[in-house]
Amino acid sequence: MSRAFGESNLVVETDPIMAEPVFNRERHIKYFLRCLKTFLPGLYTSNDSNRMLLAFFAVSGLDLLGELYNKTTLEERQGYIEWIYHCQVPSGGFRGFTGTNFGLEKRTITNEAWDPANVPSTFFALVILIILGDDLSRVKRLECLQWLPKMQREDGSFGEVLGPHQKIEGGGDLRFCCFGAGTRYLLRGKDGDNLKEIEDIDVDKLVAFIEACQTYDGGIAEGPFCESHSGHTYCGIGALTFLGRLSDNHKQTALLSPGTEGFESLVKWLAARQTSELGDEEDEDEGNSEPDESQSLPDQFGKIHLEESFHKLANLPTLTTQPIKYAGFNGRCNKYADTCYSFWNTATLAMMDRLQLLDADRNRQYLLEKTQHIVGGFGKSVGEPPDLLHSYFGMVSLAFQGEAGLETVDPVLCASHRAVQHLHTLSWWK
Numbered sequence: 001m002s003r004a005f006g007e008s009n010l011v012v013e014t015d016p017i018m019a020e021p022v023f024n025r026e027r028h029i030k031y032f033l034r035c036l037k038t039f040l041p042g043l044y045t046s047n048d049s050n051r052m053l054l055a056f057f058a059v060s061g062l063d064l065l066g067e068l069y070n071k072t073t074l075e076e077r078q079g080y081i082e083w084i085y086h087c088q089v090p091s092g093g094f095r096g097f098t099g100t101n102f103g104l105e106k107r108t109i110t111n112e113a114w115d116p117a118n119v120p121s122t123f124f125a126l127v128i129l130i131i132l133g134d135d136l137s138r139v140k141r142l143e144c145l146q147w148l149p150k151m152q153r154e155d156g157s158f159g160e161v162l163g164p165h166q167k168i169e170g171g172g173d174l175r176f177c178c179f180g181a182g183t184r185y186l187l188r189g190k191d192g193d194n195l196k197e198i199e200d201i202d203v204d205k206l207v208a209f210i211e212a213c214q215t216y217d218g219g220i221a222e223g224p225f226c227e228s229h230s231g232h233t234y235c236g237i238g239a240l241t242f243l244g245r246l247s248d249n250h251k252q253t254a255l256l257s258p259g260t261e262g263f264e265s266l267v268k269w270l271a272a273r274q275t276s277e278l279g280d281e282e283d284e285d286e287g288n289s290e291p292d293e294s295q296s297l298p299d300q301f302g303k304i305h306l307e308e309s310f311h312k313l314a315n316l317p318t319l320t321t322q323p324i325k326y327a328g329f330n331g332r333c334n335k336y337a338d339t340c341y342s343f344w345n346t347a348t349l350a351m352m353d354r355l356q357l358l359d360a361d362r363n364r365q366y367l368l369e370k371t372q373h374i375v376g377g378f379g380k381s382v383g384e385p386p387d388l389l390h391s392y393f394g395m396v397s398l399a400f401q402g403e404a405g406l407e408t409v410d411p412v413l414c415a416s417h418r419a420v421q422h423l424h425t426l427s428w429w430k
């Protein structure tokens with residue numbers, strides 16, 4: 001225990017490895033309630049078109065805390081459900097926000113491309129409805145399932161929206177593959193009964209595209225021949241898991257089969273993402289120590305006497321895991337830890353049944369001591385203010401580790417098991 005800021009100061013720093021970090025549940029409830037029921041800070045303005053995603057984080061965050069049904073009224077929850085249905089487009093699927101909606105009476109075949117359904121927003125809209133206990137009876141299910149294959153490109157990947165002349169626009173990376181496969185999972189049901197007349201997506205092409213995204217180091221990239229990235233890795237494995245959970249997709253891909261080169265190299269890459277490089281103040285100080293430029297390089301070389309230099313070297317402690325107190329996750333090699341990567345990596349390991357490989361204690365120390373914010377929520381990294389995305393993903397990573405006060409979470413749907421159970425009671429899921 002050491003006293004900070006001199007003798008007279010009462011602030012006492014305790015050794016973080018000694019102190020049990022606390023998940024500040026009450027503050028997180030307040031944070032998510034504030035985000036759900038009051039205005040978001042101005043920095044979210046540029047995310048107006050992503051409102052469905054923000055709604056997902058706010059509603060699902062309270063659900064994970066087990067307080068959605070305690071802290072919101074029936075009328076409020078009904079209001080949220082109505083807003084989501086208001087975002088459904090007549091031809092199937094959901095828009096991400098109401099800003100493009102120009103009204104049913106003005107909508108025509110020629111102008112509907114300017115108010116399109118959006119693949120990620122459709123997935124999130126359906127998941128929020130399920131979390132809120134809706135029975136999806138007002139979802140244009142068949143229209144949505146007919147729209148989905150139109151969003152798939154020749155190479156198997158998915159776009160974001162259908163533009164003018166039914167042209168697939170946006171997307172192309174694994175995020176859209178995951179939301180496409182997820183929407184199919186939600187609406188098709190376990191057996192896809194009574195859907196023989198409805199054209200399905202091309203599952204084989206989608207699987208082949210995802211497999212082509214695995215790189216030489218075992219990780220999965222946004223597209224073939226790109227750099228491995230934990231977010232896209234999560235989306236690739238998520239899409240394959242969605243496909244594998246439906247009974248008409250028995251064929252298990254190598255990426256989900258233990259013992260194969262693809263599976264084992266991916267597990268190794270994911271486990272190697274855990275890092276004690278947090279990018280906090282100490283690291284920055286090291287990075288800012290500019291070399292002394294007052295001396296020219298030849299001068300500096302001239303002063304080197306090997307014997308003396310050895311003598312001056314600092315005594316470094318032997319490298320053991322003991323001094324490492326915090327270890328979060330990065331998303332790519334040589335990057336600092338970031339709260340959301342505690343989710344992307346551990347959720348993928350959970351889907352691959354390899355969650356036991358992470359250092360759960362040090363991940364918890366990192367999240368609770370380094371990025372959990374005093375006002376509730378989690379920031380992106382050390383010293384950052386909280387935001388909805390990192391607050392939600394920080395909590396989910398802790399939920400995988402069995403944090404008290406959090407519901408258990410399904411890693412692929414990224415929502416509580418309670419919500420998934422509700423999905424499975426729907427008529428086409430039974």
Ligand SMILES: [Zn+2]
Binds near residue numbers: 380
């Ligand atoms: Zn992040």
